[in-house]
Amino acid sequence: MSFVTVNIPVLETERLILRAFEDKDTSAYAAIRSDDEVTTFIGGSMPRYQVWRSMTSIIGQWAWRGFSFFCVEEKASGQCIGSVGPYYPDGWPEPEIGWTLAKSAQGKGYATEAGRAALTFAYQELGWTTAISVIDPENHASQNVAKKLGAHKEQTGASMWDFTADIWRHLPPEEFLKSN
Amino acid sequence: MSFVTVNIPVLETERLILRALRVDDLDGFFSIYADADHARFVSRVADRAKAFDKMCSLMGHWVLRGYGRFAVEEKSTRRFIGHVGASYLDDAREPELNYSFVPEAGGRGLATEACFAALRYLYEVHGWQTAISEINTMNARSLALANRMGAVKESERDADEFGTLEIWRHLPPEEFLQYCEVAA
Numbered sequence: 307m308s309f310v311t312v313n314i315p316v317l318e319t320e321r322l323i324l325r326a327f328e329d330k331d332t333s334a335y336a337a338i339r340s341d342d343e344v345t346t347f348i349g350g351s352m353p354r355y356q357v358w359r360s361m362t363s364i365i366g367q368w369a370w371r372g373f374s375f376f377c378v379e380e381k382a383s384g385q386c387i388g389s390v391g392p393y394y395p396d397g398w399p400e401p402e403i404g405w406t407l408a409k410s411a412q413g414k415g416y417a418t419e420a421g422r423a424a425l426t427f428a429y430q431e432l433g434w435t436t437a438i439s440v441i442d443p444e445n446h447a448s449q450n451v452a453k454k455l456g457a458h459k460e461q462t463g464a465s466m467w468d469f470t471a472d473i474w475r476h477l478p479p480e481e482f483l484k485s486n
Numbered sequence: 487m488s489f490v491t492v493n494i495p496v497l498e499t500e501r502l503i504l505r506a507l508r509v510d511d512l513d514g515f516f517s518i519y520a521d522a523d524h525a526r527f528v529s530r531v532a533d534r535a536k537a538f539d540k541m542c543s544l545m546g547h548w549v550l551r552g553y554g555r556f557a558v559e560e561k562s563t564r565r566f567i568g569h570v571g572a573s574y575l576d577d578a579r580e581p582e583l584n585y586s587f588v589p590e591a592g593g594r595g596l597a598t599e600a601c602f603a604a605l606r607y608l609y610e611v612h613g614w615q616t617a618i619s620e621i622n623t624m625n626a627r628s629l630a631l632a633n634r635m636g637a638v639k640e641s642e643r644d645a646d647e648f649g650t651l652e653i654w655r656h657l658p659p660e661e662f663l664q665y666c667e668v669a670a
Contacts, residue, residue, distance in 0.1 A: 307496070309494060312545070315488070328549075354576060355577035366546035367542050
């Protein structure tokens with residue numbers, strides 16, 4: 307039997323593994339995506355069956371776009387604590403690095419650690435020459451992550467889909483890779 | 487760098503290749519959902535962007551489940567004529583053999599040929615012991631196909647705006663494989 311092979315990269319940081327979603331992540335990721343507080347700034351909460359479907363869609367994008375969100379696994383617990391990665395859906399201003407973490411995983415520097423790995427991957431493996439993050443003006447936790455990564459706010463009130471948000475511009479590849 | 491690797495098999499029948507979906511299948515894929523009957527009986531996809539997202543989901547299904555939907559390509563024309571294979575969504579009661587074809591594929595037994603190959607693969611390679619197909623009670627072509635495969639209607643369920651779905655139970659592995667030989 308012959309095969310078509312799809313390869314989805316696995317990245318490792320000090321405390322995290324960034325990898326493709328697996329079926330076993332469904333409960334943990336569904337809990338994150340149904341948490342009103344966590345999802346306030348990313349389109350609102352979703353029921354479990356939709357989260358599962360969204361996981362399949364995220365994985366499928368790896369096959370054809372060559373990048374997509376990773377599942378963020380905490381090494382210590384083996385649990386899925388969120389998603390991070392390069393992301394560029396139709397109607398988005400440009401390719402971005404996005405992150406979403408469980409409430410319980412916030413405040414530990416995980417988002418910065420995961421975001422740094424994802425941006426490094428985008429620059430080194432995907433050959434991106436620039437990158438943004440789209441962040442709600444009220445989402446202060448996320449803005450802090452962007453700042454820690456060295457990004458600066460470039461534009462306020464940019465419109466995409468049916469909402470507006472701020473555009474944060476990351477450091478260019480050489481500068482970013484040197485400082486990280 | 488290490489990778490998670492998914493191998494999607496390529497199956498071959500007399501007139502068809504069953505293989506992983508590709509980006510260039512999108513036009514054909516979208517045309518399935520543009521068909522009025524399909525939109526009425528099965529599912530709807532609003533635009534090409536949504537169709538791409540749906541294709542991504544079918545691809546991602548392989549990673550989460552180890553099996554999923556094949557693109558069906560007609561050997562003689564190299565054209566995409568539909569998709570067929572296993573679907574087992576998180577809220578599904580049990581795994582299902584699922585199939586959808588472009589309207590032009592009808593009338594030549596190609597859909598039946600693809601479905602036989604896909605179910606055979608699920609029984610032989612994945613060790614499925616049983617399989618269902620859920621079919622809209624108004625979808626005459628699809629009901630006829632299930633009937634040709636030797637499946638029998640088991641029950642019905644309400645599916646909101648799509649009306650009533652019939653649950654058809656396929657022949658169990660041994661009987662089905664015998665039936666395949668007779669049919670061939």
